[in-house]
Amino acid sequence: MEYPIIQAPMAGGASTPMLAATVCNAGGIGFLAAGYKTSDEMRSEIEETQRLTDRPFGVNVFVPSKxxxxxxxxxxxxxxxxxxxxxxxxxxxxxxxxDDDWGSKITTLKELSVAIVSFTFGCPESRIIKELQDAGSLVAISVTNLDEARIAVTAGADILCAQGIEAGGHRASFENQTEGDQGLLELVGMIKKELNVPMIAAGGLMDGKDITAVLAAGAVAAQLGTAFLRCPESGASPAHKAALxxxxxxxxxxxxxxxxxxxxxxxxxxxxxxxxxxxxxxxxxxxxxxxxxxxxxxxxxxxxxxxxAGQGYRRSRELPASQLMGKLLEEMRSE
Incomplete structure:
Protein backbone atom coordinates (compact mmCIF):
# COMPACT_ATOMS: atom_id res chain seq x y z
CA MET A 1 0.00 0.00 0.00
CA GLU A 2 1.06 3.57 -0.64
CA TYR A 3 -0.08 4.87 2.76
CA PRO A 4 -0.37 2.99 6.10
CA ILE A 5 -4.15 3.42 6.32
CA ILE A 6 -6.60 0.52 6.28
CA GLN A 7 -10.39 0.79 6.13
CA ALA A 8 -11.70 -1.75 8.60
CA PRO A 9 -14.04 -4.56 7.60
CA MET A 10 -17.42 -3.74 9.15
CA ALA A 11 -19.92 -6.58 8.91
CA GLY A 12 -23.62 -5.88 8.62
CA GLY A 13 -23.50 -3.72 5.53
CA ALA A 14 -21.21 -0.78 6.33
CA SER A 15 -18.29 -2.12 4.27
CA THR A 16 -19.10 -1.95 0.57
CA PRO A 17 -17.15 -2.56 -2.63
CA MET A 18 -17.32 1.16 -3.41
CA LEU A 19 -15.91 2.12 -0.01
CA ALA A 20 -13.12 -0.47 -0.19
CA ALA A 21 -12.19 0.46 -3.76
CA THR A 22 -12.18 4.19 -3.05
CA VAL A 23 -9.80 3.74 -0.14
CA CYS A 24 -7.57 1.52 -2.29
CA ASN A 25 -7.54 4.05 -5.13
CA ALA A 26 -6.55 6.74 -2.63
CA GLY A 27 -3.48 4.73 -1.62
CA GLY A 28 -4.72 2.78 1.39
CA ILE A 29 -6.18 -0.70 1.69
CA GLY A 30 -9.92 -1.26 1.77
CA PHE A 31 -11.58 -4.30 3.27
CA LEU A 32 -14.76 -6.18 2.53
CA ALA A 33 -16.61 -7.87 5.39
CA ALA A 34 -17.73 -11.43 4.58
CA GLY A 35 -19.45 -11.91 7.94
CA TYR A 36 -23.21 -12.60 7.75
CA LYS A 37 -22.99 -13.13 3.98
CA THR A 38 -23.12 -16.29 1.89
CA SER A 39 -20.10 -17.39 -0.10
CA ASP A 40 -21.86 -16.31 -3.30
CA GLU A 41 -22.56 -12.86 -1.87
CA MET A 42 -18.93 -12.56 -0.84
CA ARG A 43 -17.78 -13.60 -4.31
CA SER A 44 -20.05 -11.00 -5.90
CA GLU A 45 -18.60 -8.23 -3.72
CA ILE A 46 -15.03 -9.32 -4.45
CA GLU A 47 -15.67 -9.29 -8.19
CA GLU A 48 -17.35 -5.88 -7.98
CA THR A 49 -14.40 -4.48 -6.04
CA GLN A 50 -12.02 -5.87 -8.66
CA ARG A 51 -13.95 -3.96 -11.30
CA LEU A 52 -13.61 -0.74 -9.30
CA THR A 53 -9.90 -0.94 -8.49
CA ASP A 54 -6.77 -2.71 -9.67
CA ARG A 55 -5.12 -2.24 -6.29
CA PRO A 56 -4.89 -4.91 -3.56
CA PHE A 57 -7.69 -5.16 -0.99
CA GLY A 58 -8.71 -7.49 1.82
CA VAL A 59 -11.61 -9.71 2.87
CA ASN A 60 -12.46 -10.49 6.48
CA VAL A 61 -14.05 -13.78 7.57
CA PHE A 62 -15.61 -14.82 10.88
CA VAL A 63 -14.26 -18.01 12.43
CA PRO A 64 -17.32 -20.11 13.39
CA SER A 65 -18.46 -20.33 16.98
CA LYS A 66 -18.70 -23.71 18.71
CA ASP A 99 -20.98 -21.63 10.55
CA ASP A 100 -21.54 -18.51 8.41
CA ASP A 101 -20.87 -20.56 5.25
CA TRP A 102 -17.32 -21.11 6.46
CA GLY A 103 -16.20 -23.96 4.21
CA SER A 104 -17.51 -22.41 1.00
CA LYS A 105 -15.94 -19.06 1.83
CA ILE A 106 -12.51 -20.61 2.35
CA THR A 107 -12.80 -22.49 -0.94
CA THR A 108 -13.85 -19.32 -2.78
CA LEU A 109 -11.07 -17.24 -1.25
CA LYS A 110 -8.46 -19.78 -2.31
CA GLU A 111 -9.85 -19.66 -5.82
CA LEU A 112 -9.98 -15.85 -6.07
CA SER A 113 -6.62 -15.18 -4.38
CA VAL A 114 -7.38 -11.81 -2.81
CA ALA A 115 -4.44 -9.85 -1.46
CA ILE A 116 -5.26 -10.20 2.24
CA VAL A 117 -7.60 -12.59 4.06
CA SER A 118 -8.18 -11.67 7.68
CA PHE A 119 -9.95 -13.61 10.40
CA THR A 120 -11.97 -12.49 13.40
CA PHE A 121 -13.29 -14.50 16.41
CA GLY A 122 -10.50 -17.06 16.27
CA CYS A 123 -7.49 -18.47 14.49
CA PRO A 124 -7.98 -21.03 11.70
CA GLU A 125 -5.92 -24.18 11.76
CA SER A 126 -2.47 -23.96 10.23
CA ARG A 127 -3.53 -26.00 7.20
CA ILE A 128 -6.10 -23.41 6.14
CA ILE A 129 -3.65 -20.54 6.64
CA LYS A 130 -1.02 -22.36 4.53
CA GLU A 131 -3.52 -23.11 1.74
CA LEU A 132 -4.53 -19.45 1.53
CA GLN A 133 -0.89 -18.39 1.49
CA ASP A 134 -0.13 -20.90 -1.25
CA ALA A 135 -3.02 -19.40 -3.23
CA GLY A 136 -1.35 -15.98 -3.04
CA SER A 137 -2.99 -14.32 -0.03
CA LEU A 138 -1.43 -12.78 3.03
CA VAL A 139 -3.23 -13.97 6.16
CA ALA A 140 -4.01 -11.61 9.04
CA ILE A 141 -5.46 -12.66 12.40
CA SER A 142 -7.28 -10.23 14.69
CA VAL A 143 -6.10 -10.51 18.30
CA THR A 144 -7.05 -8.81 21.55
CA ASN A 145 -4.28 -9.99 23.87
CA LEU A 146 -0.76 -11.40 23.88
CA ASP A 147 -1.86 -15.04 24.24
CA GLU A 148 -3.98 -14.80 21.09
CA ALA A 149 -1.08 -13.14 19.27
CA ARG A 150 1.19 -16.05 20.19
CA ILE A 151 -1.36 -18.58 18.92
CA ALA A 152 -1.77 -16.71 15.62
CA VAL A 153 1.97 -16.47 14.99
CA THR A 154 2.48 -20.15 15.82
CA ALA A 155 -0.29 -21.03 13.35
CA GLY A 156 1.54 -19.16 10.60
CA ALA A 157 -0.14 -15.76 10.35
CA ASP A 158 1.66 -13.20 8.19
CA ILE A 159 0.13 -10.23 9.99
CA LEU A 160 -1.54 -9.52 13.32
CA CYS A 161 -4.37 -7.02 13.70
CA ALA A 162 -4.16 -5.83 17.31
CA GLN A 163 -7.58 -4.64 18.50
CA GLY A 164 -7.63 -2.36 21.51
CA ILE A 165 -10.56 -1.99 23.86
CA GLU A 166 -11.39 1.36 22.23
CA ALA A 167 -12.62 -0.34 19.04
CA GLY A 168 -16.19 -0.17 17.83
CA GLY A 169 -18.16 -3.27 16.91
CA HIS A 170 -17.42 -6.78 18.10
CA ARG A 171 -14.46 -7.70 20.20
CA ALA A 172 -12.30 -9.95 18.03
CA SER A 173 -11.40 -12.29 20.90
CA PHE A 174 -10.92 -15.99 20.14
CA GLU A 175 -13.28 -17.03 22.94
CA ASN A 176 -16.63 -15.46 23.75
CA GLN A 177 -15.69 -14.38 27.22
CA THR A 178 -14.41 -11.34 29.05
CA GLU A 179 -10.75 -11.08 28.12
CA GLY A 180 -8.23 -8.92 29.95
CA ASP A 181 -9.20 -5.70 28.18
CA GLN A 182 -6.26 -3.56 27.12
CA GLY A 183 -5.85 -0.17 25.52
CA LEU A 184 -4.51 -0.20 21.98
CA LEU A 185 -1.11 1.38 22.61
CA GLU A 186 -0.48 -0.96 25.53
CA LEU A 187 -1.45 -3.99 23.43
CA VAL A 188 0.71 -2.93 20.48
CA GLY A 189 3.67 -2.42 22.80
CA MET A 190 3.28 -5.83 24.45
CA ILE A 191 3.08 -7.65 21.13
CA LYS A 192 5.93 -5.66 19.59
CA LYS A 193 8.19 -6.50 22.52
CA GLU A 194 7.77 -10.27 22.16
CA LEU A 195 6.77 -11.11 18.59
CA ASN A 196 8.54 -10.23 15.37
CA VAL A 197 5.58 -9.97 13.01
CA PRO A 198 4.00 -7.03 11.14
CA MET A 199 1.13 -5.56 13.11
CA ILE A 200 -1.94 -3.51 12.18
CA ALA A 201 -3.34 -1.37 15.01
CA ALA A 202 -7.12 -1.00 15.43
CA GLY A 203 -9.26 0.65 18.06
CA GLY A 204 -10.91 4.06 18.13
CA LEU A 205 -8.50 5.63 15.62
CA MET A 206 -10.09 8.67 13.97
CA ASP A 207 -7.49 11.09 12.61
CA GLY A 208 -3.93 11.56 11.46
CA LYS A 209 -2.64 12.17 14.98
CA ASP A 210 -4.05 8.78 16.07
CA ILE A 211 -2.44 7.08 13.07
CA THR A 212 0.94 8.64 13.79
CA ALA A 213 0.76 7.49 17.42
CA VAL A 214 0.21 3.80 16.60
CA LEU A 215 2.91 3.86 13.91
CA ALA A 216 5.32 5.29 16.48
CA ALA A 217 4.34 2.50 18.87
CA GLY A 218 5.39 -0.15 16.36
CA ALA A 219 2.43 -0.84 14.07
CA VAL A 220 2.99 -0.95 10.31
CA ALA A 221 -0.50 0.40 9.58
CA ALA A 222 -3.58 1.83 11.27
CA GLN A 223 -7.05 0.37 10.75
CA LEU A 224 -10.00 2.77 10.97
CA GLY A 225 -13.65 1.75 10.97
CA THR A 226 -15.88 4.31 12.68
CA ALA A 227 -13.96 7.07 10.90
CA PHE A 228 -15.36 5.82 7.57
CA LEU A 229 -18.97 5.18 8.69
CA ARG A 230 -20.31 8.58 7.64
CA CYS A 231 -18.76 8.48 4.17
CA PRO A 232 -21.37 8.32 1.39
CA GLU A 233 -19.70 5.12 0.14
CA SER A 234 -20.40 3.44 3.49
CA GLY A 235 -23.38 1.10 3.59
CA ALA A 236 -24.29 2.07 7.16
CA SER A 237 -27.94 3.04 7.44
CA PRO A 238 -28.89 6.73 7.53
CA ALA A 239 -30.09 6.26 11.11
CA HIS A 240 -26.72 4.82 12.16
CA LYS A 241 -24.82 7.64 10.47
CA ALA A 242 -27.04 10.25 12.07
CA ALA A 243 -26.63 8.72 15.52
CA LEU A 244 -22.89 9.39 15.42
CA ALA A 309 -19.01 2.79 17.16
CA GLY A 310 -15.53 3.23 18.57
CA GLN A 311 -14.76 5.52 21.47
CA GLY A 312 -13.67 8.33 19.17
CA TYR A 313 -16.99 8.46 17.30
CA ARG A 314 -17.56 12.16 18.02
CA ARG A 315 -14.63 12.94 15.73
CA SER A 316 -16.19 11.17 12.74
CA ARG A 317 -16.55 13.29 9.61
CA GLU A 318 -19.14 13.33 6.86
CA LEU A 319 -16.81 13.30 3.86
CA PRO A 320 -16.39 11.22 0.71
CA ALA A 321 -13.86 8.49 1.39
CA SER A 322 -11.27 9.97 -0.98
CA GLN A 323 -11.48 13.34 0.79
CA LEU A 324 -11.26 11.68 4.19
CA MET A 325 -8.11 9.86 3.07
CA GLY A 326 -6.69 13.21 2.00
CA LYS A 327 -7.51 14.77 5.37
CA LEU A 328 -5.91 11.87 7.24
CA LEU A 329 -2.72 12.24 5.21
CA GLU A 330 -2.62 16.00 5.79
CA GLU A 331 -2.99 15.45 9.52
CA MET A 332 -0.25 12.84 9.53
CA ARG A 333 2.15 15.19 7.72
CA SER A 334 1.46 17.98 10.20
CA GLU A 335 2.46 15.84 13.17
Whole structure:
Protein backbone atom coordinates (compact mmCIF):
# COMPACT_ATOMS: atom_id res chain seq x y z
CA MET A 1 0.00 0.00 0.00
CA GLU A 2 1.06 3.57 -0.64
CA TYR A 3 -0.08 4.87 2.76
CA PRO A 4 -0.37 2.99 6.10
CA ILE A 5 -4.15 3.42 6.32
CA ILE A 6 -6.60 0.52 6.28
CA GLN A 7 -10.39 0.79 6.13
CA ALA A 8 -11.70 -1.75 8.60
CA PRO A 9 -14.04 -4.56 7.60
CA MET A 10 -17.42 -3.74 9.15
CA ALA A 11 -19.92 -6.58 8.91
CA GLY A 12 -23.62 -5.88 8.62
CA GLY A 13 -23.50 -3.72 5.53
CA ALA A 14 -21.21 -0.78 6.33
CA SER A 15 -18.29 -2.12 4.27
CA THR A 16 -19.10 -1.95 0.57
CA PRO A 17 -17.15 -2.56 -2.63
CA MET A 18 -17.32 1.16 -3.41
CA LEU A 19 -15.91 2.12 -0.01
CA ALA A 20 -13.12 -0.47 -0.19
CA ALA A 21 -12.19 0.46 -3.76
CA THR A 22 -12.18 4.19 -3.05
CA VAL A 23 -9.80 3.74 -0.14
CA CYS A 24 -7.57 1.52 -2.29
CA ASN A 25 -7.54 4.05 -5.13
CA ALA A 26 -6.55 6.74 -2.63
CA GLY A 27 -3.48 4.73 -1.62
CA GLY A 28 -4.72 2.78 1.39
CA ILE A 29 -6.18 -0.70 1.69
CA GLY A 30 -9.92 -1.26 1.77
CA PHE A 31 -11.58 -4.30 3.27
CA LEU A 32 -14.76 -6.18 2.53
CA ALA A 33 -16.61 -7.87 5.39
CA ALA A 34 -17.73 -11.43 4.58
CA GLY A 35 -19.45 -11.91 7.94
CA TYR A 36 -23.21 -12.60 7.75
CA LYS A 37 -22.99 -13.13 3.98
CA THR A 38 -23.12 -16.29 1.89
CA SER A 39 -20.10 -17.39 -0.10
CA ASP A 40 -21.86 -16.31 -3.30
CA GLU A 41 -22.56 -12.86 -1.87
CA MET A 42 -18.93 -12.56 -0.84
CA ARG A 43 -17.78 -13.60 -4.31
CA SER A 44 -20.05 -11.00 -5.90
CA GLU A 45 -18.60 -8.23 -3.72
CA ILE A 46 -15.03 -9.32 -4.45
CA GLU A 47 -15.67 -9.29 -8.19
CA GLU A 48 -17.35 -5.88 -7.98
CA THR A 49 -14.40 -4.48 -6.04
CA GLN A 50 -12.02 -5.87 -8.66
CA ARG A 51 -13.95 -3.96 -11.30
CA LEU A 52 -13.61 -0.74 -9.30
CA THR A 53 -9.90 -0.94 -8.49
CA ASP A 54 -6.77 -2.71 -9.67
CA ARG A 55 -5.12 -2.24 -6.29
CA PRO A 56 -4.89 -4.91 -3.56
CA PHE A 57 -7.69 -5.16 -0.99
CA GLY A 58 -8.71 -7.49 1.82
CA VAL A 59 -11.61 -9.71 2.87
CA ASN A 60 -12.46 -10.49 6.48
CA VAL A 61 -14.05 -13.78 7.57
CA PHE A 62 -15.61 -14.82 10.88
CA VAL A 63 -14.26 -18.01 12.43
CA PRO A 64 -17.32 -20.11 13.39
CA SER A 65 -18.46 -20.33 16.98
CA LYS A 66 -18.70 -23.71 18.71
CA UNK A 67 -20.60 -22.50 21.74
CA UNK A 68 -23.19 -24.70 23.38
CA UNK A 69 -25.86 -22.69 25.17
CA UNK A 70 -28.59 -23.62 27.63
CA UNK A 71 -31.93 -23.29 25.80
CA UNK A 72 -33.61 -22.07 28.98
CA UNK A 73 -31.31 -19.04 29.06
CA UNK A 74 -32.17 -18.19 25.49
CA UNK A 75 -35.90 -18.60 26.16
CA UNK A 76 -35.69 -16.26 29.13
CA UNK A 77 -34.00 -13.58 27.01
CA UNK A 78 -36.56 -14.09 24.25
CA UNK A 79 -39.36 -13.33 26.69
CA UNK A 80 -37.65 -10.16 27.87
CA UNK A 81 -37.06 -8.67 24.42
CA UNK A 82 -40.20 -9.87 22.60
CA UNK A 83 -42.07 -6.63 23.23
CA UNK A 84 -39.25 -4.66 21.63
CA UNK A 85 -39.40 -6.71 18.43
CA UNK A 86 -43.18 -6.42 18.35
CA UNK A 87 -42.93 -2.64 18.67
CA UNK A 88 -41.49 -2.52 15.13
CA UNK A 89 -43.81 -5.22 13.79
CA UNK A 90 -41.58 -8.31 13.91
CA UNK A 91 -40.96 -11.30 16.15
CA UNK A 92 -37.79 -12.39 17.88
CA UNK A 93 -35.84 -14.63 15.51
CA UNK A 94 -34.94 -18.27 16.05
CA UNK A 95 -31.96 -18.79 18.33
CA UNK A 96 -29.80 -20.78 15.94
CA UNK A 97 -26.11 -21.45 15.44
CA UNK A 98 -24.48 -21.63 12.02
CA ASP A 99 -20.98 -21.63 10.55
CA ASP A 100 -21.54 -18.51 8.41
CA ASP A 101 -20.87 -20.56 5.25
CA TRP A 102 -17.32 -21.11 6.46
CA GLY A 103 -16.20 -23.96 4.21
CA SER A 104 -17.51 -22.41 1.00
CA LYS A 105 -15.94 -19.06 1.83
CA ILE A 106 -12.51 -20.61 2.35
CA THR A 107 -12.80 -22.49 -0.94
CA THR A 108 -13.85 -19.32 -2.78
CA LEU A 109 -11.07 -17.24 -1.25
CA LYS A 110 -8.46 -19.78 -2.31
CA GLU A 111 -9.85 -19.66 -5.82
CA LEU A 112 -9.98 -15.85 -6.07
CA SER A 113 -6.62 -15.18 -4.38
CA VAL A 114 -7.38 -11.81 -2.81
CA ALA A 115 -4.44 -9.85 -1.46
CA ILE A 116 -5.26 -10.20 2.24
CA VAL A 117 -7.60 -12.59 4.06
CA SER A 118 -8.18 -11.67 7.68
CA PHE A 119 -9.95 -13.61 10.40
CA THR A 120 -11.97 -12.49 13.40
CA PHE A 121 -13.29 -14.50 16.41
CA GLY A 122 -10.50 -17.06 16.27
CA CYS A 123 -7.49 -18.47 14.49
CA PRO A 124 -7.98 -21.03 11.70
CA GLU A 125 -5.92 -24.18 11.76
CA SER A 126 -2.47 -23.96 10.23
CA ARG A 127 -3.53 -26.00 7.20
CA ILE A 128 -6.10 -23.41 6.14
CA ILE A 129 -3.65 -20.54 6.64
CA LYS A 130 -1.02 -22.36 4.53
CA GLU A 131 -3.52 -23.11 1.74
CA LEU A 132 -4.53 -19.45 1.53
CA GLN A 133 -0.89 -18.39 1.49
CA ASP A 134 -0.13 -20.90 -1.25
CA ALA A 135 -3.02 -19.40 -3.23
CA GLY A 136 -1.35 -15.98 -3.04
CA SER A 137 -2.99 -14.32 -0.03
CA LEU A 138 -1.43 -12.78 3.03
CA VAL A 139 -3.23 -13.97 6.16
CA ALA A 140 -4.01 -11.61 9.04
CA ILE A 141 -5.46 -12.66 12.40
CA SER A 142 -7.28 -10.23 14.69
CA VAL A 143 -6.10 -10.51 18.30
CA THR A 144 -7.05 -8.81 21.55
CA ASN A 145 -4.28 -9.99 23.87
CA LEU A 146 -0.76 -11.40 23.88
CA ASP A 147 -1.86 -15.04 24.24
CA GLU A 148 -3.98 -14.80 21.09
CA ALA A 149 -1.08 -13.14 19.27
CA ARG A 150 1.19 -16.05 20.19
CA ILE A 151 -1.36 -18.58 18.92
CA ALA A 152 -1.77 -16.71 15.62
CA VAL A 153 1.97 -16.47 14.99
CA THR A 154 2.48 -20.15 15.82
CA ALA A 155 -0.29 -21.03 13.35
CA GLY A 156 1.54 -19.16 10.60
CA ALA A 157 -0.14 -15.76 10.35
CA ASP A 158 1.66 -13.20 8.19
CA ILE A 159 0.13 -10.23 9.99
CA LEU A 160 -1.54 -9.52 13.32
CA CYS A 161 -4.37 -7.02 13.70
CA ALA A 162 -4.16 -5.83 17.31
CA GLN A 163 -7.58 -4.64 18.50
CA GLY A 164 -7.63 -2.36 21.51
CA ILE A 165 -10.56 -1.99 23.86
CA GLU A 166 -11.39 1.36 22.23
CA ALA A 167 -12.62 -0.34 19.04
CA GLY A 168 -16.19 -0.17 17.83
CA GLY A 169 -18.16 -3.27 16.91
CA HIS A 170 -17.42 -6.78 18.10
CA ARG A 171 -14.46 -7.70 20.20
CA ALA A 172 -12.30 -9.95 18.03
CA SER A 173 -11.40 -12.29 20.90
CA PHE A 174 -10.92 -15.99 20.14
CA GLU A 175 -13.28 -17.03 22.94
CA ASN A 176 -16.63 -15.46 23.75
CA GLN A 177 -15.69 -14.38 27.22
CA THR A 178 -14.41 -11.34 29.05
CA GLU A 179 -10.75 -11.08 28.12
CA GLY A 180 -8.23 -8.92 29.95
CA ASP A 181 -9.20 -5.70 28.18
CA GLN A 182 -6.26 -3.56 27.12
CA GLY A 183 -5.85 -0.17 25.52
CA LEU A 184 -4.51 -0.20 21.98
CA LEU A 185 -1.11 1.38 22.61
CA GLU A 186 -0.48 -0.96 25.53
CA LEU A 187 -1.45 -3.99 23.43
CA VAL A 188 0.71 -2.93 20.48
CA GLY A 189 3.67 -2.42 22.80
CA MET A 190 3.28 -5.83 24.45
CA ILE A 191 3.08 -7.65 21.13
CA LYS A 192 5.93 -5.66 19.59
CA LYS A 193 8.19 -6.50 22.52
CA GLU A 194 7.77 -10.27 22.16
CA LEU A 195 6.77 -11.11 18.59
CA ASN A 196 8.54 -10.23 15.37
CA VAL A 197 5.58 -9.97 13.01
CA PRO A 198 4.00 -7.03 11.14
CA MET A 199 1.13 -5.56 13.11
CA ILE A 200 -1.94 -3.51 12.18
CA ALA A 201 -3.34 -1.37 15.01
CA ALA A 202 -7.12 -1.00 15.43
CA GLY A 203 -9.26 0.65 18.06
CA GLY A 204 -10.91 4.06 18.13
CA LEU A 205 -8.50 5.63 15.62
CA MET A 206 -10.09 8.67 13.97
CA ASP A 207 -7.49 11.09 12.61
CA GLY A 208 -3.93 11.56 11.46
CA LYS A 209 -2.64 12.17 14.98
CA ASP A 210 -4.05 8.78 16.07
CA ILE A 211 -2.44 7.08 13.07
CA THR A 212 0.94 8.64 13.79
CA ALA A 213 0.76 7.49 17.42
CA VAL A 214 0.21 3.80 16.60
CA LEU A 215 2.91 3.86 13.91
CA ALA A 216 5.32 5.29 16.48
CA ALA A 217 4.34 2.50 18.87
CA GLY A 218 5.39 -0.15 16.36
CA ALA A 219 2.43 -0.84 14.07
CA VAL A 220 2.99 -0.95 10.31
CA ALA A 221 -0.50 0.40 9.58
CA ALA A 222 -3.58 1.83 11.27
CA GLN A 223 -7.05 0.37 10.75
CA LEU A 224 -10.00 2.77 10.97
CA GLY A 225 -13.65 1.75 10.97
CA THR A 226 -15.88 4.31 12.68
CA ALA A 227 -13.96 7.07 10.90
CA PHE A 228 -15.36 5.82 7.57
CA LEU A 229 -18.97 5.18 8.69
CA ARG A 230 -20.31 8.58 7.64
CA CYS A 231 -18.76 8.48 4.17
CA PRO A 232 -21.37 8.32 1.39
CA GLU A 233 -19.70 5.12 0.14
CA SER A 234 -20.40 3.44 3.49
CA GLY A 235 -23.38 1.10 3.59
CA ALA A 236 -24.29 2.07 7.16
CA SER A 237 -27.94 3.04 7.44
CA PRO A 238 -28.89 6.73 7.53
CA ALA A 239 -30.09 6.26 11.11
CA HIS A 240 -26.72 4.82 12.16
CA LYS A 241 -24.82 7.64 10.47
CA ALA A 242 -27.04 10.25 12.07
CA ALA A 243 -26.63 8.72 15.52
CA LEU A 244 -22.89 9.39 15.42
CA UNK A 245 -23.53 13.13 15.75
CA UNK A 246 -26.91 13.02 17.55
CA UNK A 247 -26.48 14.76 20.94
CA UNK A 248 -28.71 12.23 22.69
CA UNK A 249 -26.04 9.54 22.29
CA UNK A 250 -23.32 10.66 24.66
CA UNK A 251 -21.16 7.57 25.18
CA UNK A 252 -20.30 4.05 24.07
CA UNK A 253 -20.30 0.80 26.02
CA UNK A 254 -19.47 -2.85 25.46
CA UNK A 255 -22.49 -5.14 25.53
CA UNK A 256 -23.81 -8.58 24.60
CA UNK A 257 -27.38 -7.28 24.28
CA UNK A 258 -27.59 -7.39 20.47
CA UNK A 259 -25.56 -10.46 19.54
CA UNK A 260 -24.52 -12.46 22.59
CA UNK A 261 -20.91 -11.43 21.96
CA UNK A 262 -19.14 -8.41 23.44
CA UNK A 263 -19.33 -5.41 21.13
CA UNK A 264 -18.94 -1.65 21.54
CA UNK A 265 -21.75 0.63 20.42
CA UNK A 266 -23.53 3.85 21.27
CA UNK A 267 -25.54 3.53 24.46
CA UNK A 268 -29.19 3.59 23.41
CA UNK A 269 -32.31 2.42 25.22
CA UNK A 270 -32.06 -1.24 24.19
CA UNK A 271 -28.43 -1.50 25.25
CA UNK A 272 -29.07 0.22 28.58
CA UNK A 273 -32.14 -1.88 29.38
CA UNK A 274 -30.99 -5.35 28.34
CA UNK A 275 -27.23 -5.37 28.77
CA UNK A 276 -27.34 -7.09 32.16
CA UNK A 277 -29.81 -9.73 30.97
CA UNK A 278 -28.07 -10.68 27.72
CA UNK A 279 -26.57 -14.18 27.74
CA UNK A 280 -23.12 -15.12 26.51
CA UNK A 281 -24.54 -16.80 23.41
CA UNK A 282 -23.20 -15.98 19.95
CA UNK A 283 -24.51 -16.18 17.24
CA UNK A 284 -27.78 -17.26 18.88
CA UNK A 285 -28.66 -13.79 20.18
CA UNK A 286 -27.53 -12.21 16.90
CA UNK A 287 -30.16 -14.23 15.06
CA UNK A 288 -32.77 -13.43 17.70
CA UNK A 289 -32.39 -9.66 17.33
CA UNK A 290 -31.39 -9.46 13.65
CA UNK A 291 -34.80 -8.72 12.17
CA UNK A 292 -35.68 -6.24 14.90
CA UNK A 293 -32.47 -4.32 14.28
CA UNK A 294 -32.96 -4.35 10.52
CA UNK A 295 -36.52 -3.04 10.64
CA UNK A 296 -35.65 -0.48 13.32
CA UNK A 297 -33.02 0.88 10.94
CA UNK A 298 -35.52 1.04 8.10
CA UNK A 299 -37.97 2.89 10.34
CA UNK A 300 -35.21 5.15 11.67
CA UNK A 301 -35.64 4.05 15.27
CA UNK A 302 -32.05 4.08 16.56
CA UNK A 303 -33.03 3.12 20.11
CA UNK A 304 -33.46 -0.49 18.91
CA UNK A 305 -30.42 -0.64 16.63
CA UNK A 306 -26.91 -1.90 17.22
CA UNK A 307 -25.13 1.41 16.72
CA UNK A 308 -21.58 0.06 16.61
CA ALA A 309 -19.01 2.79 17.16
CA GLY A 310 -15.53 3.23 18.57
CA GLN A 311 -14.76 5.52 21.47
CA GLY A 312 -13.67 8.33 19.17
CA TYR A 313 -16.99 8.46 17.30
CA ARG A 314 -17.56 12.16 18.02
CA ARG A 315 -14.63 12.94 15.73
CA SER A 316 -16.19 11.17 12.74
CA ARG A 317 -16.55 13.29 9.61
CA GLU A 318 -19.14 13.33 6.86
CA LEU A 319 -16.81 13.30 3.86
CA PRO A 320 -16.39 11.22 0.71
CA ALA A 321 -13.86 8.49 1.39
CA SER A 322 -11.27 9.97 -0.98
CA GLN A 323 -11.48 13.34 0.79
CA LEU A 324 -11.26 11.68 4.19
CA MET A 325 -8.11 9.86 3.07
CA GLY A 326 -6.69 13.21 2.00
CA LYS A 327 -7.51 14.77 5.37
CA LEU A 328 -5.91 11.87 7.24
CA LEU A 329 -2.72 12.24 5.21
CA GLU A 330 -2.62 16.00 5.79
CA GLU A 331 -2.99 15.45 9.52
CA MET A 332 -0.25 12.84 9.53
CA ARG A 333 2.15 15.19 7.72
CA SER A 334 1.46 17.98 10.20
CA GLU A 335 2.46 15.84 13.17
Missing amino acids: EVVDEAILSAYREKIQKEAESVGVSVGQAIID YDPRFTKTAITRAFSGRRARGLVNRFLAEYDKDAPRAYPYVHHMTKQMRKVAGQKEQPELMALW
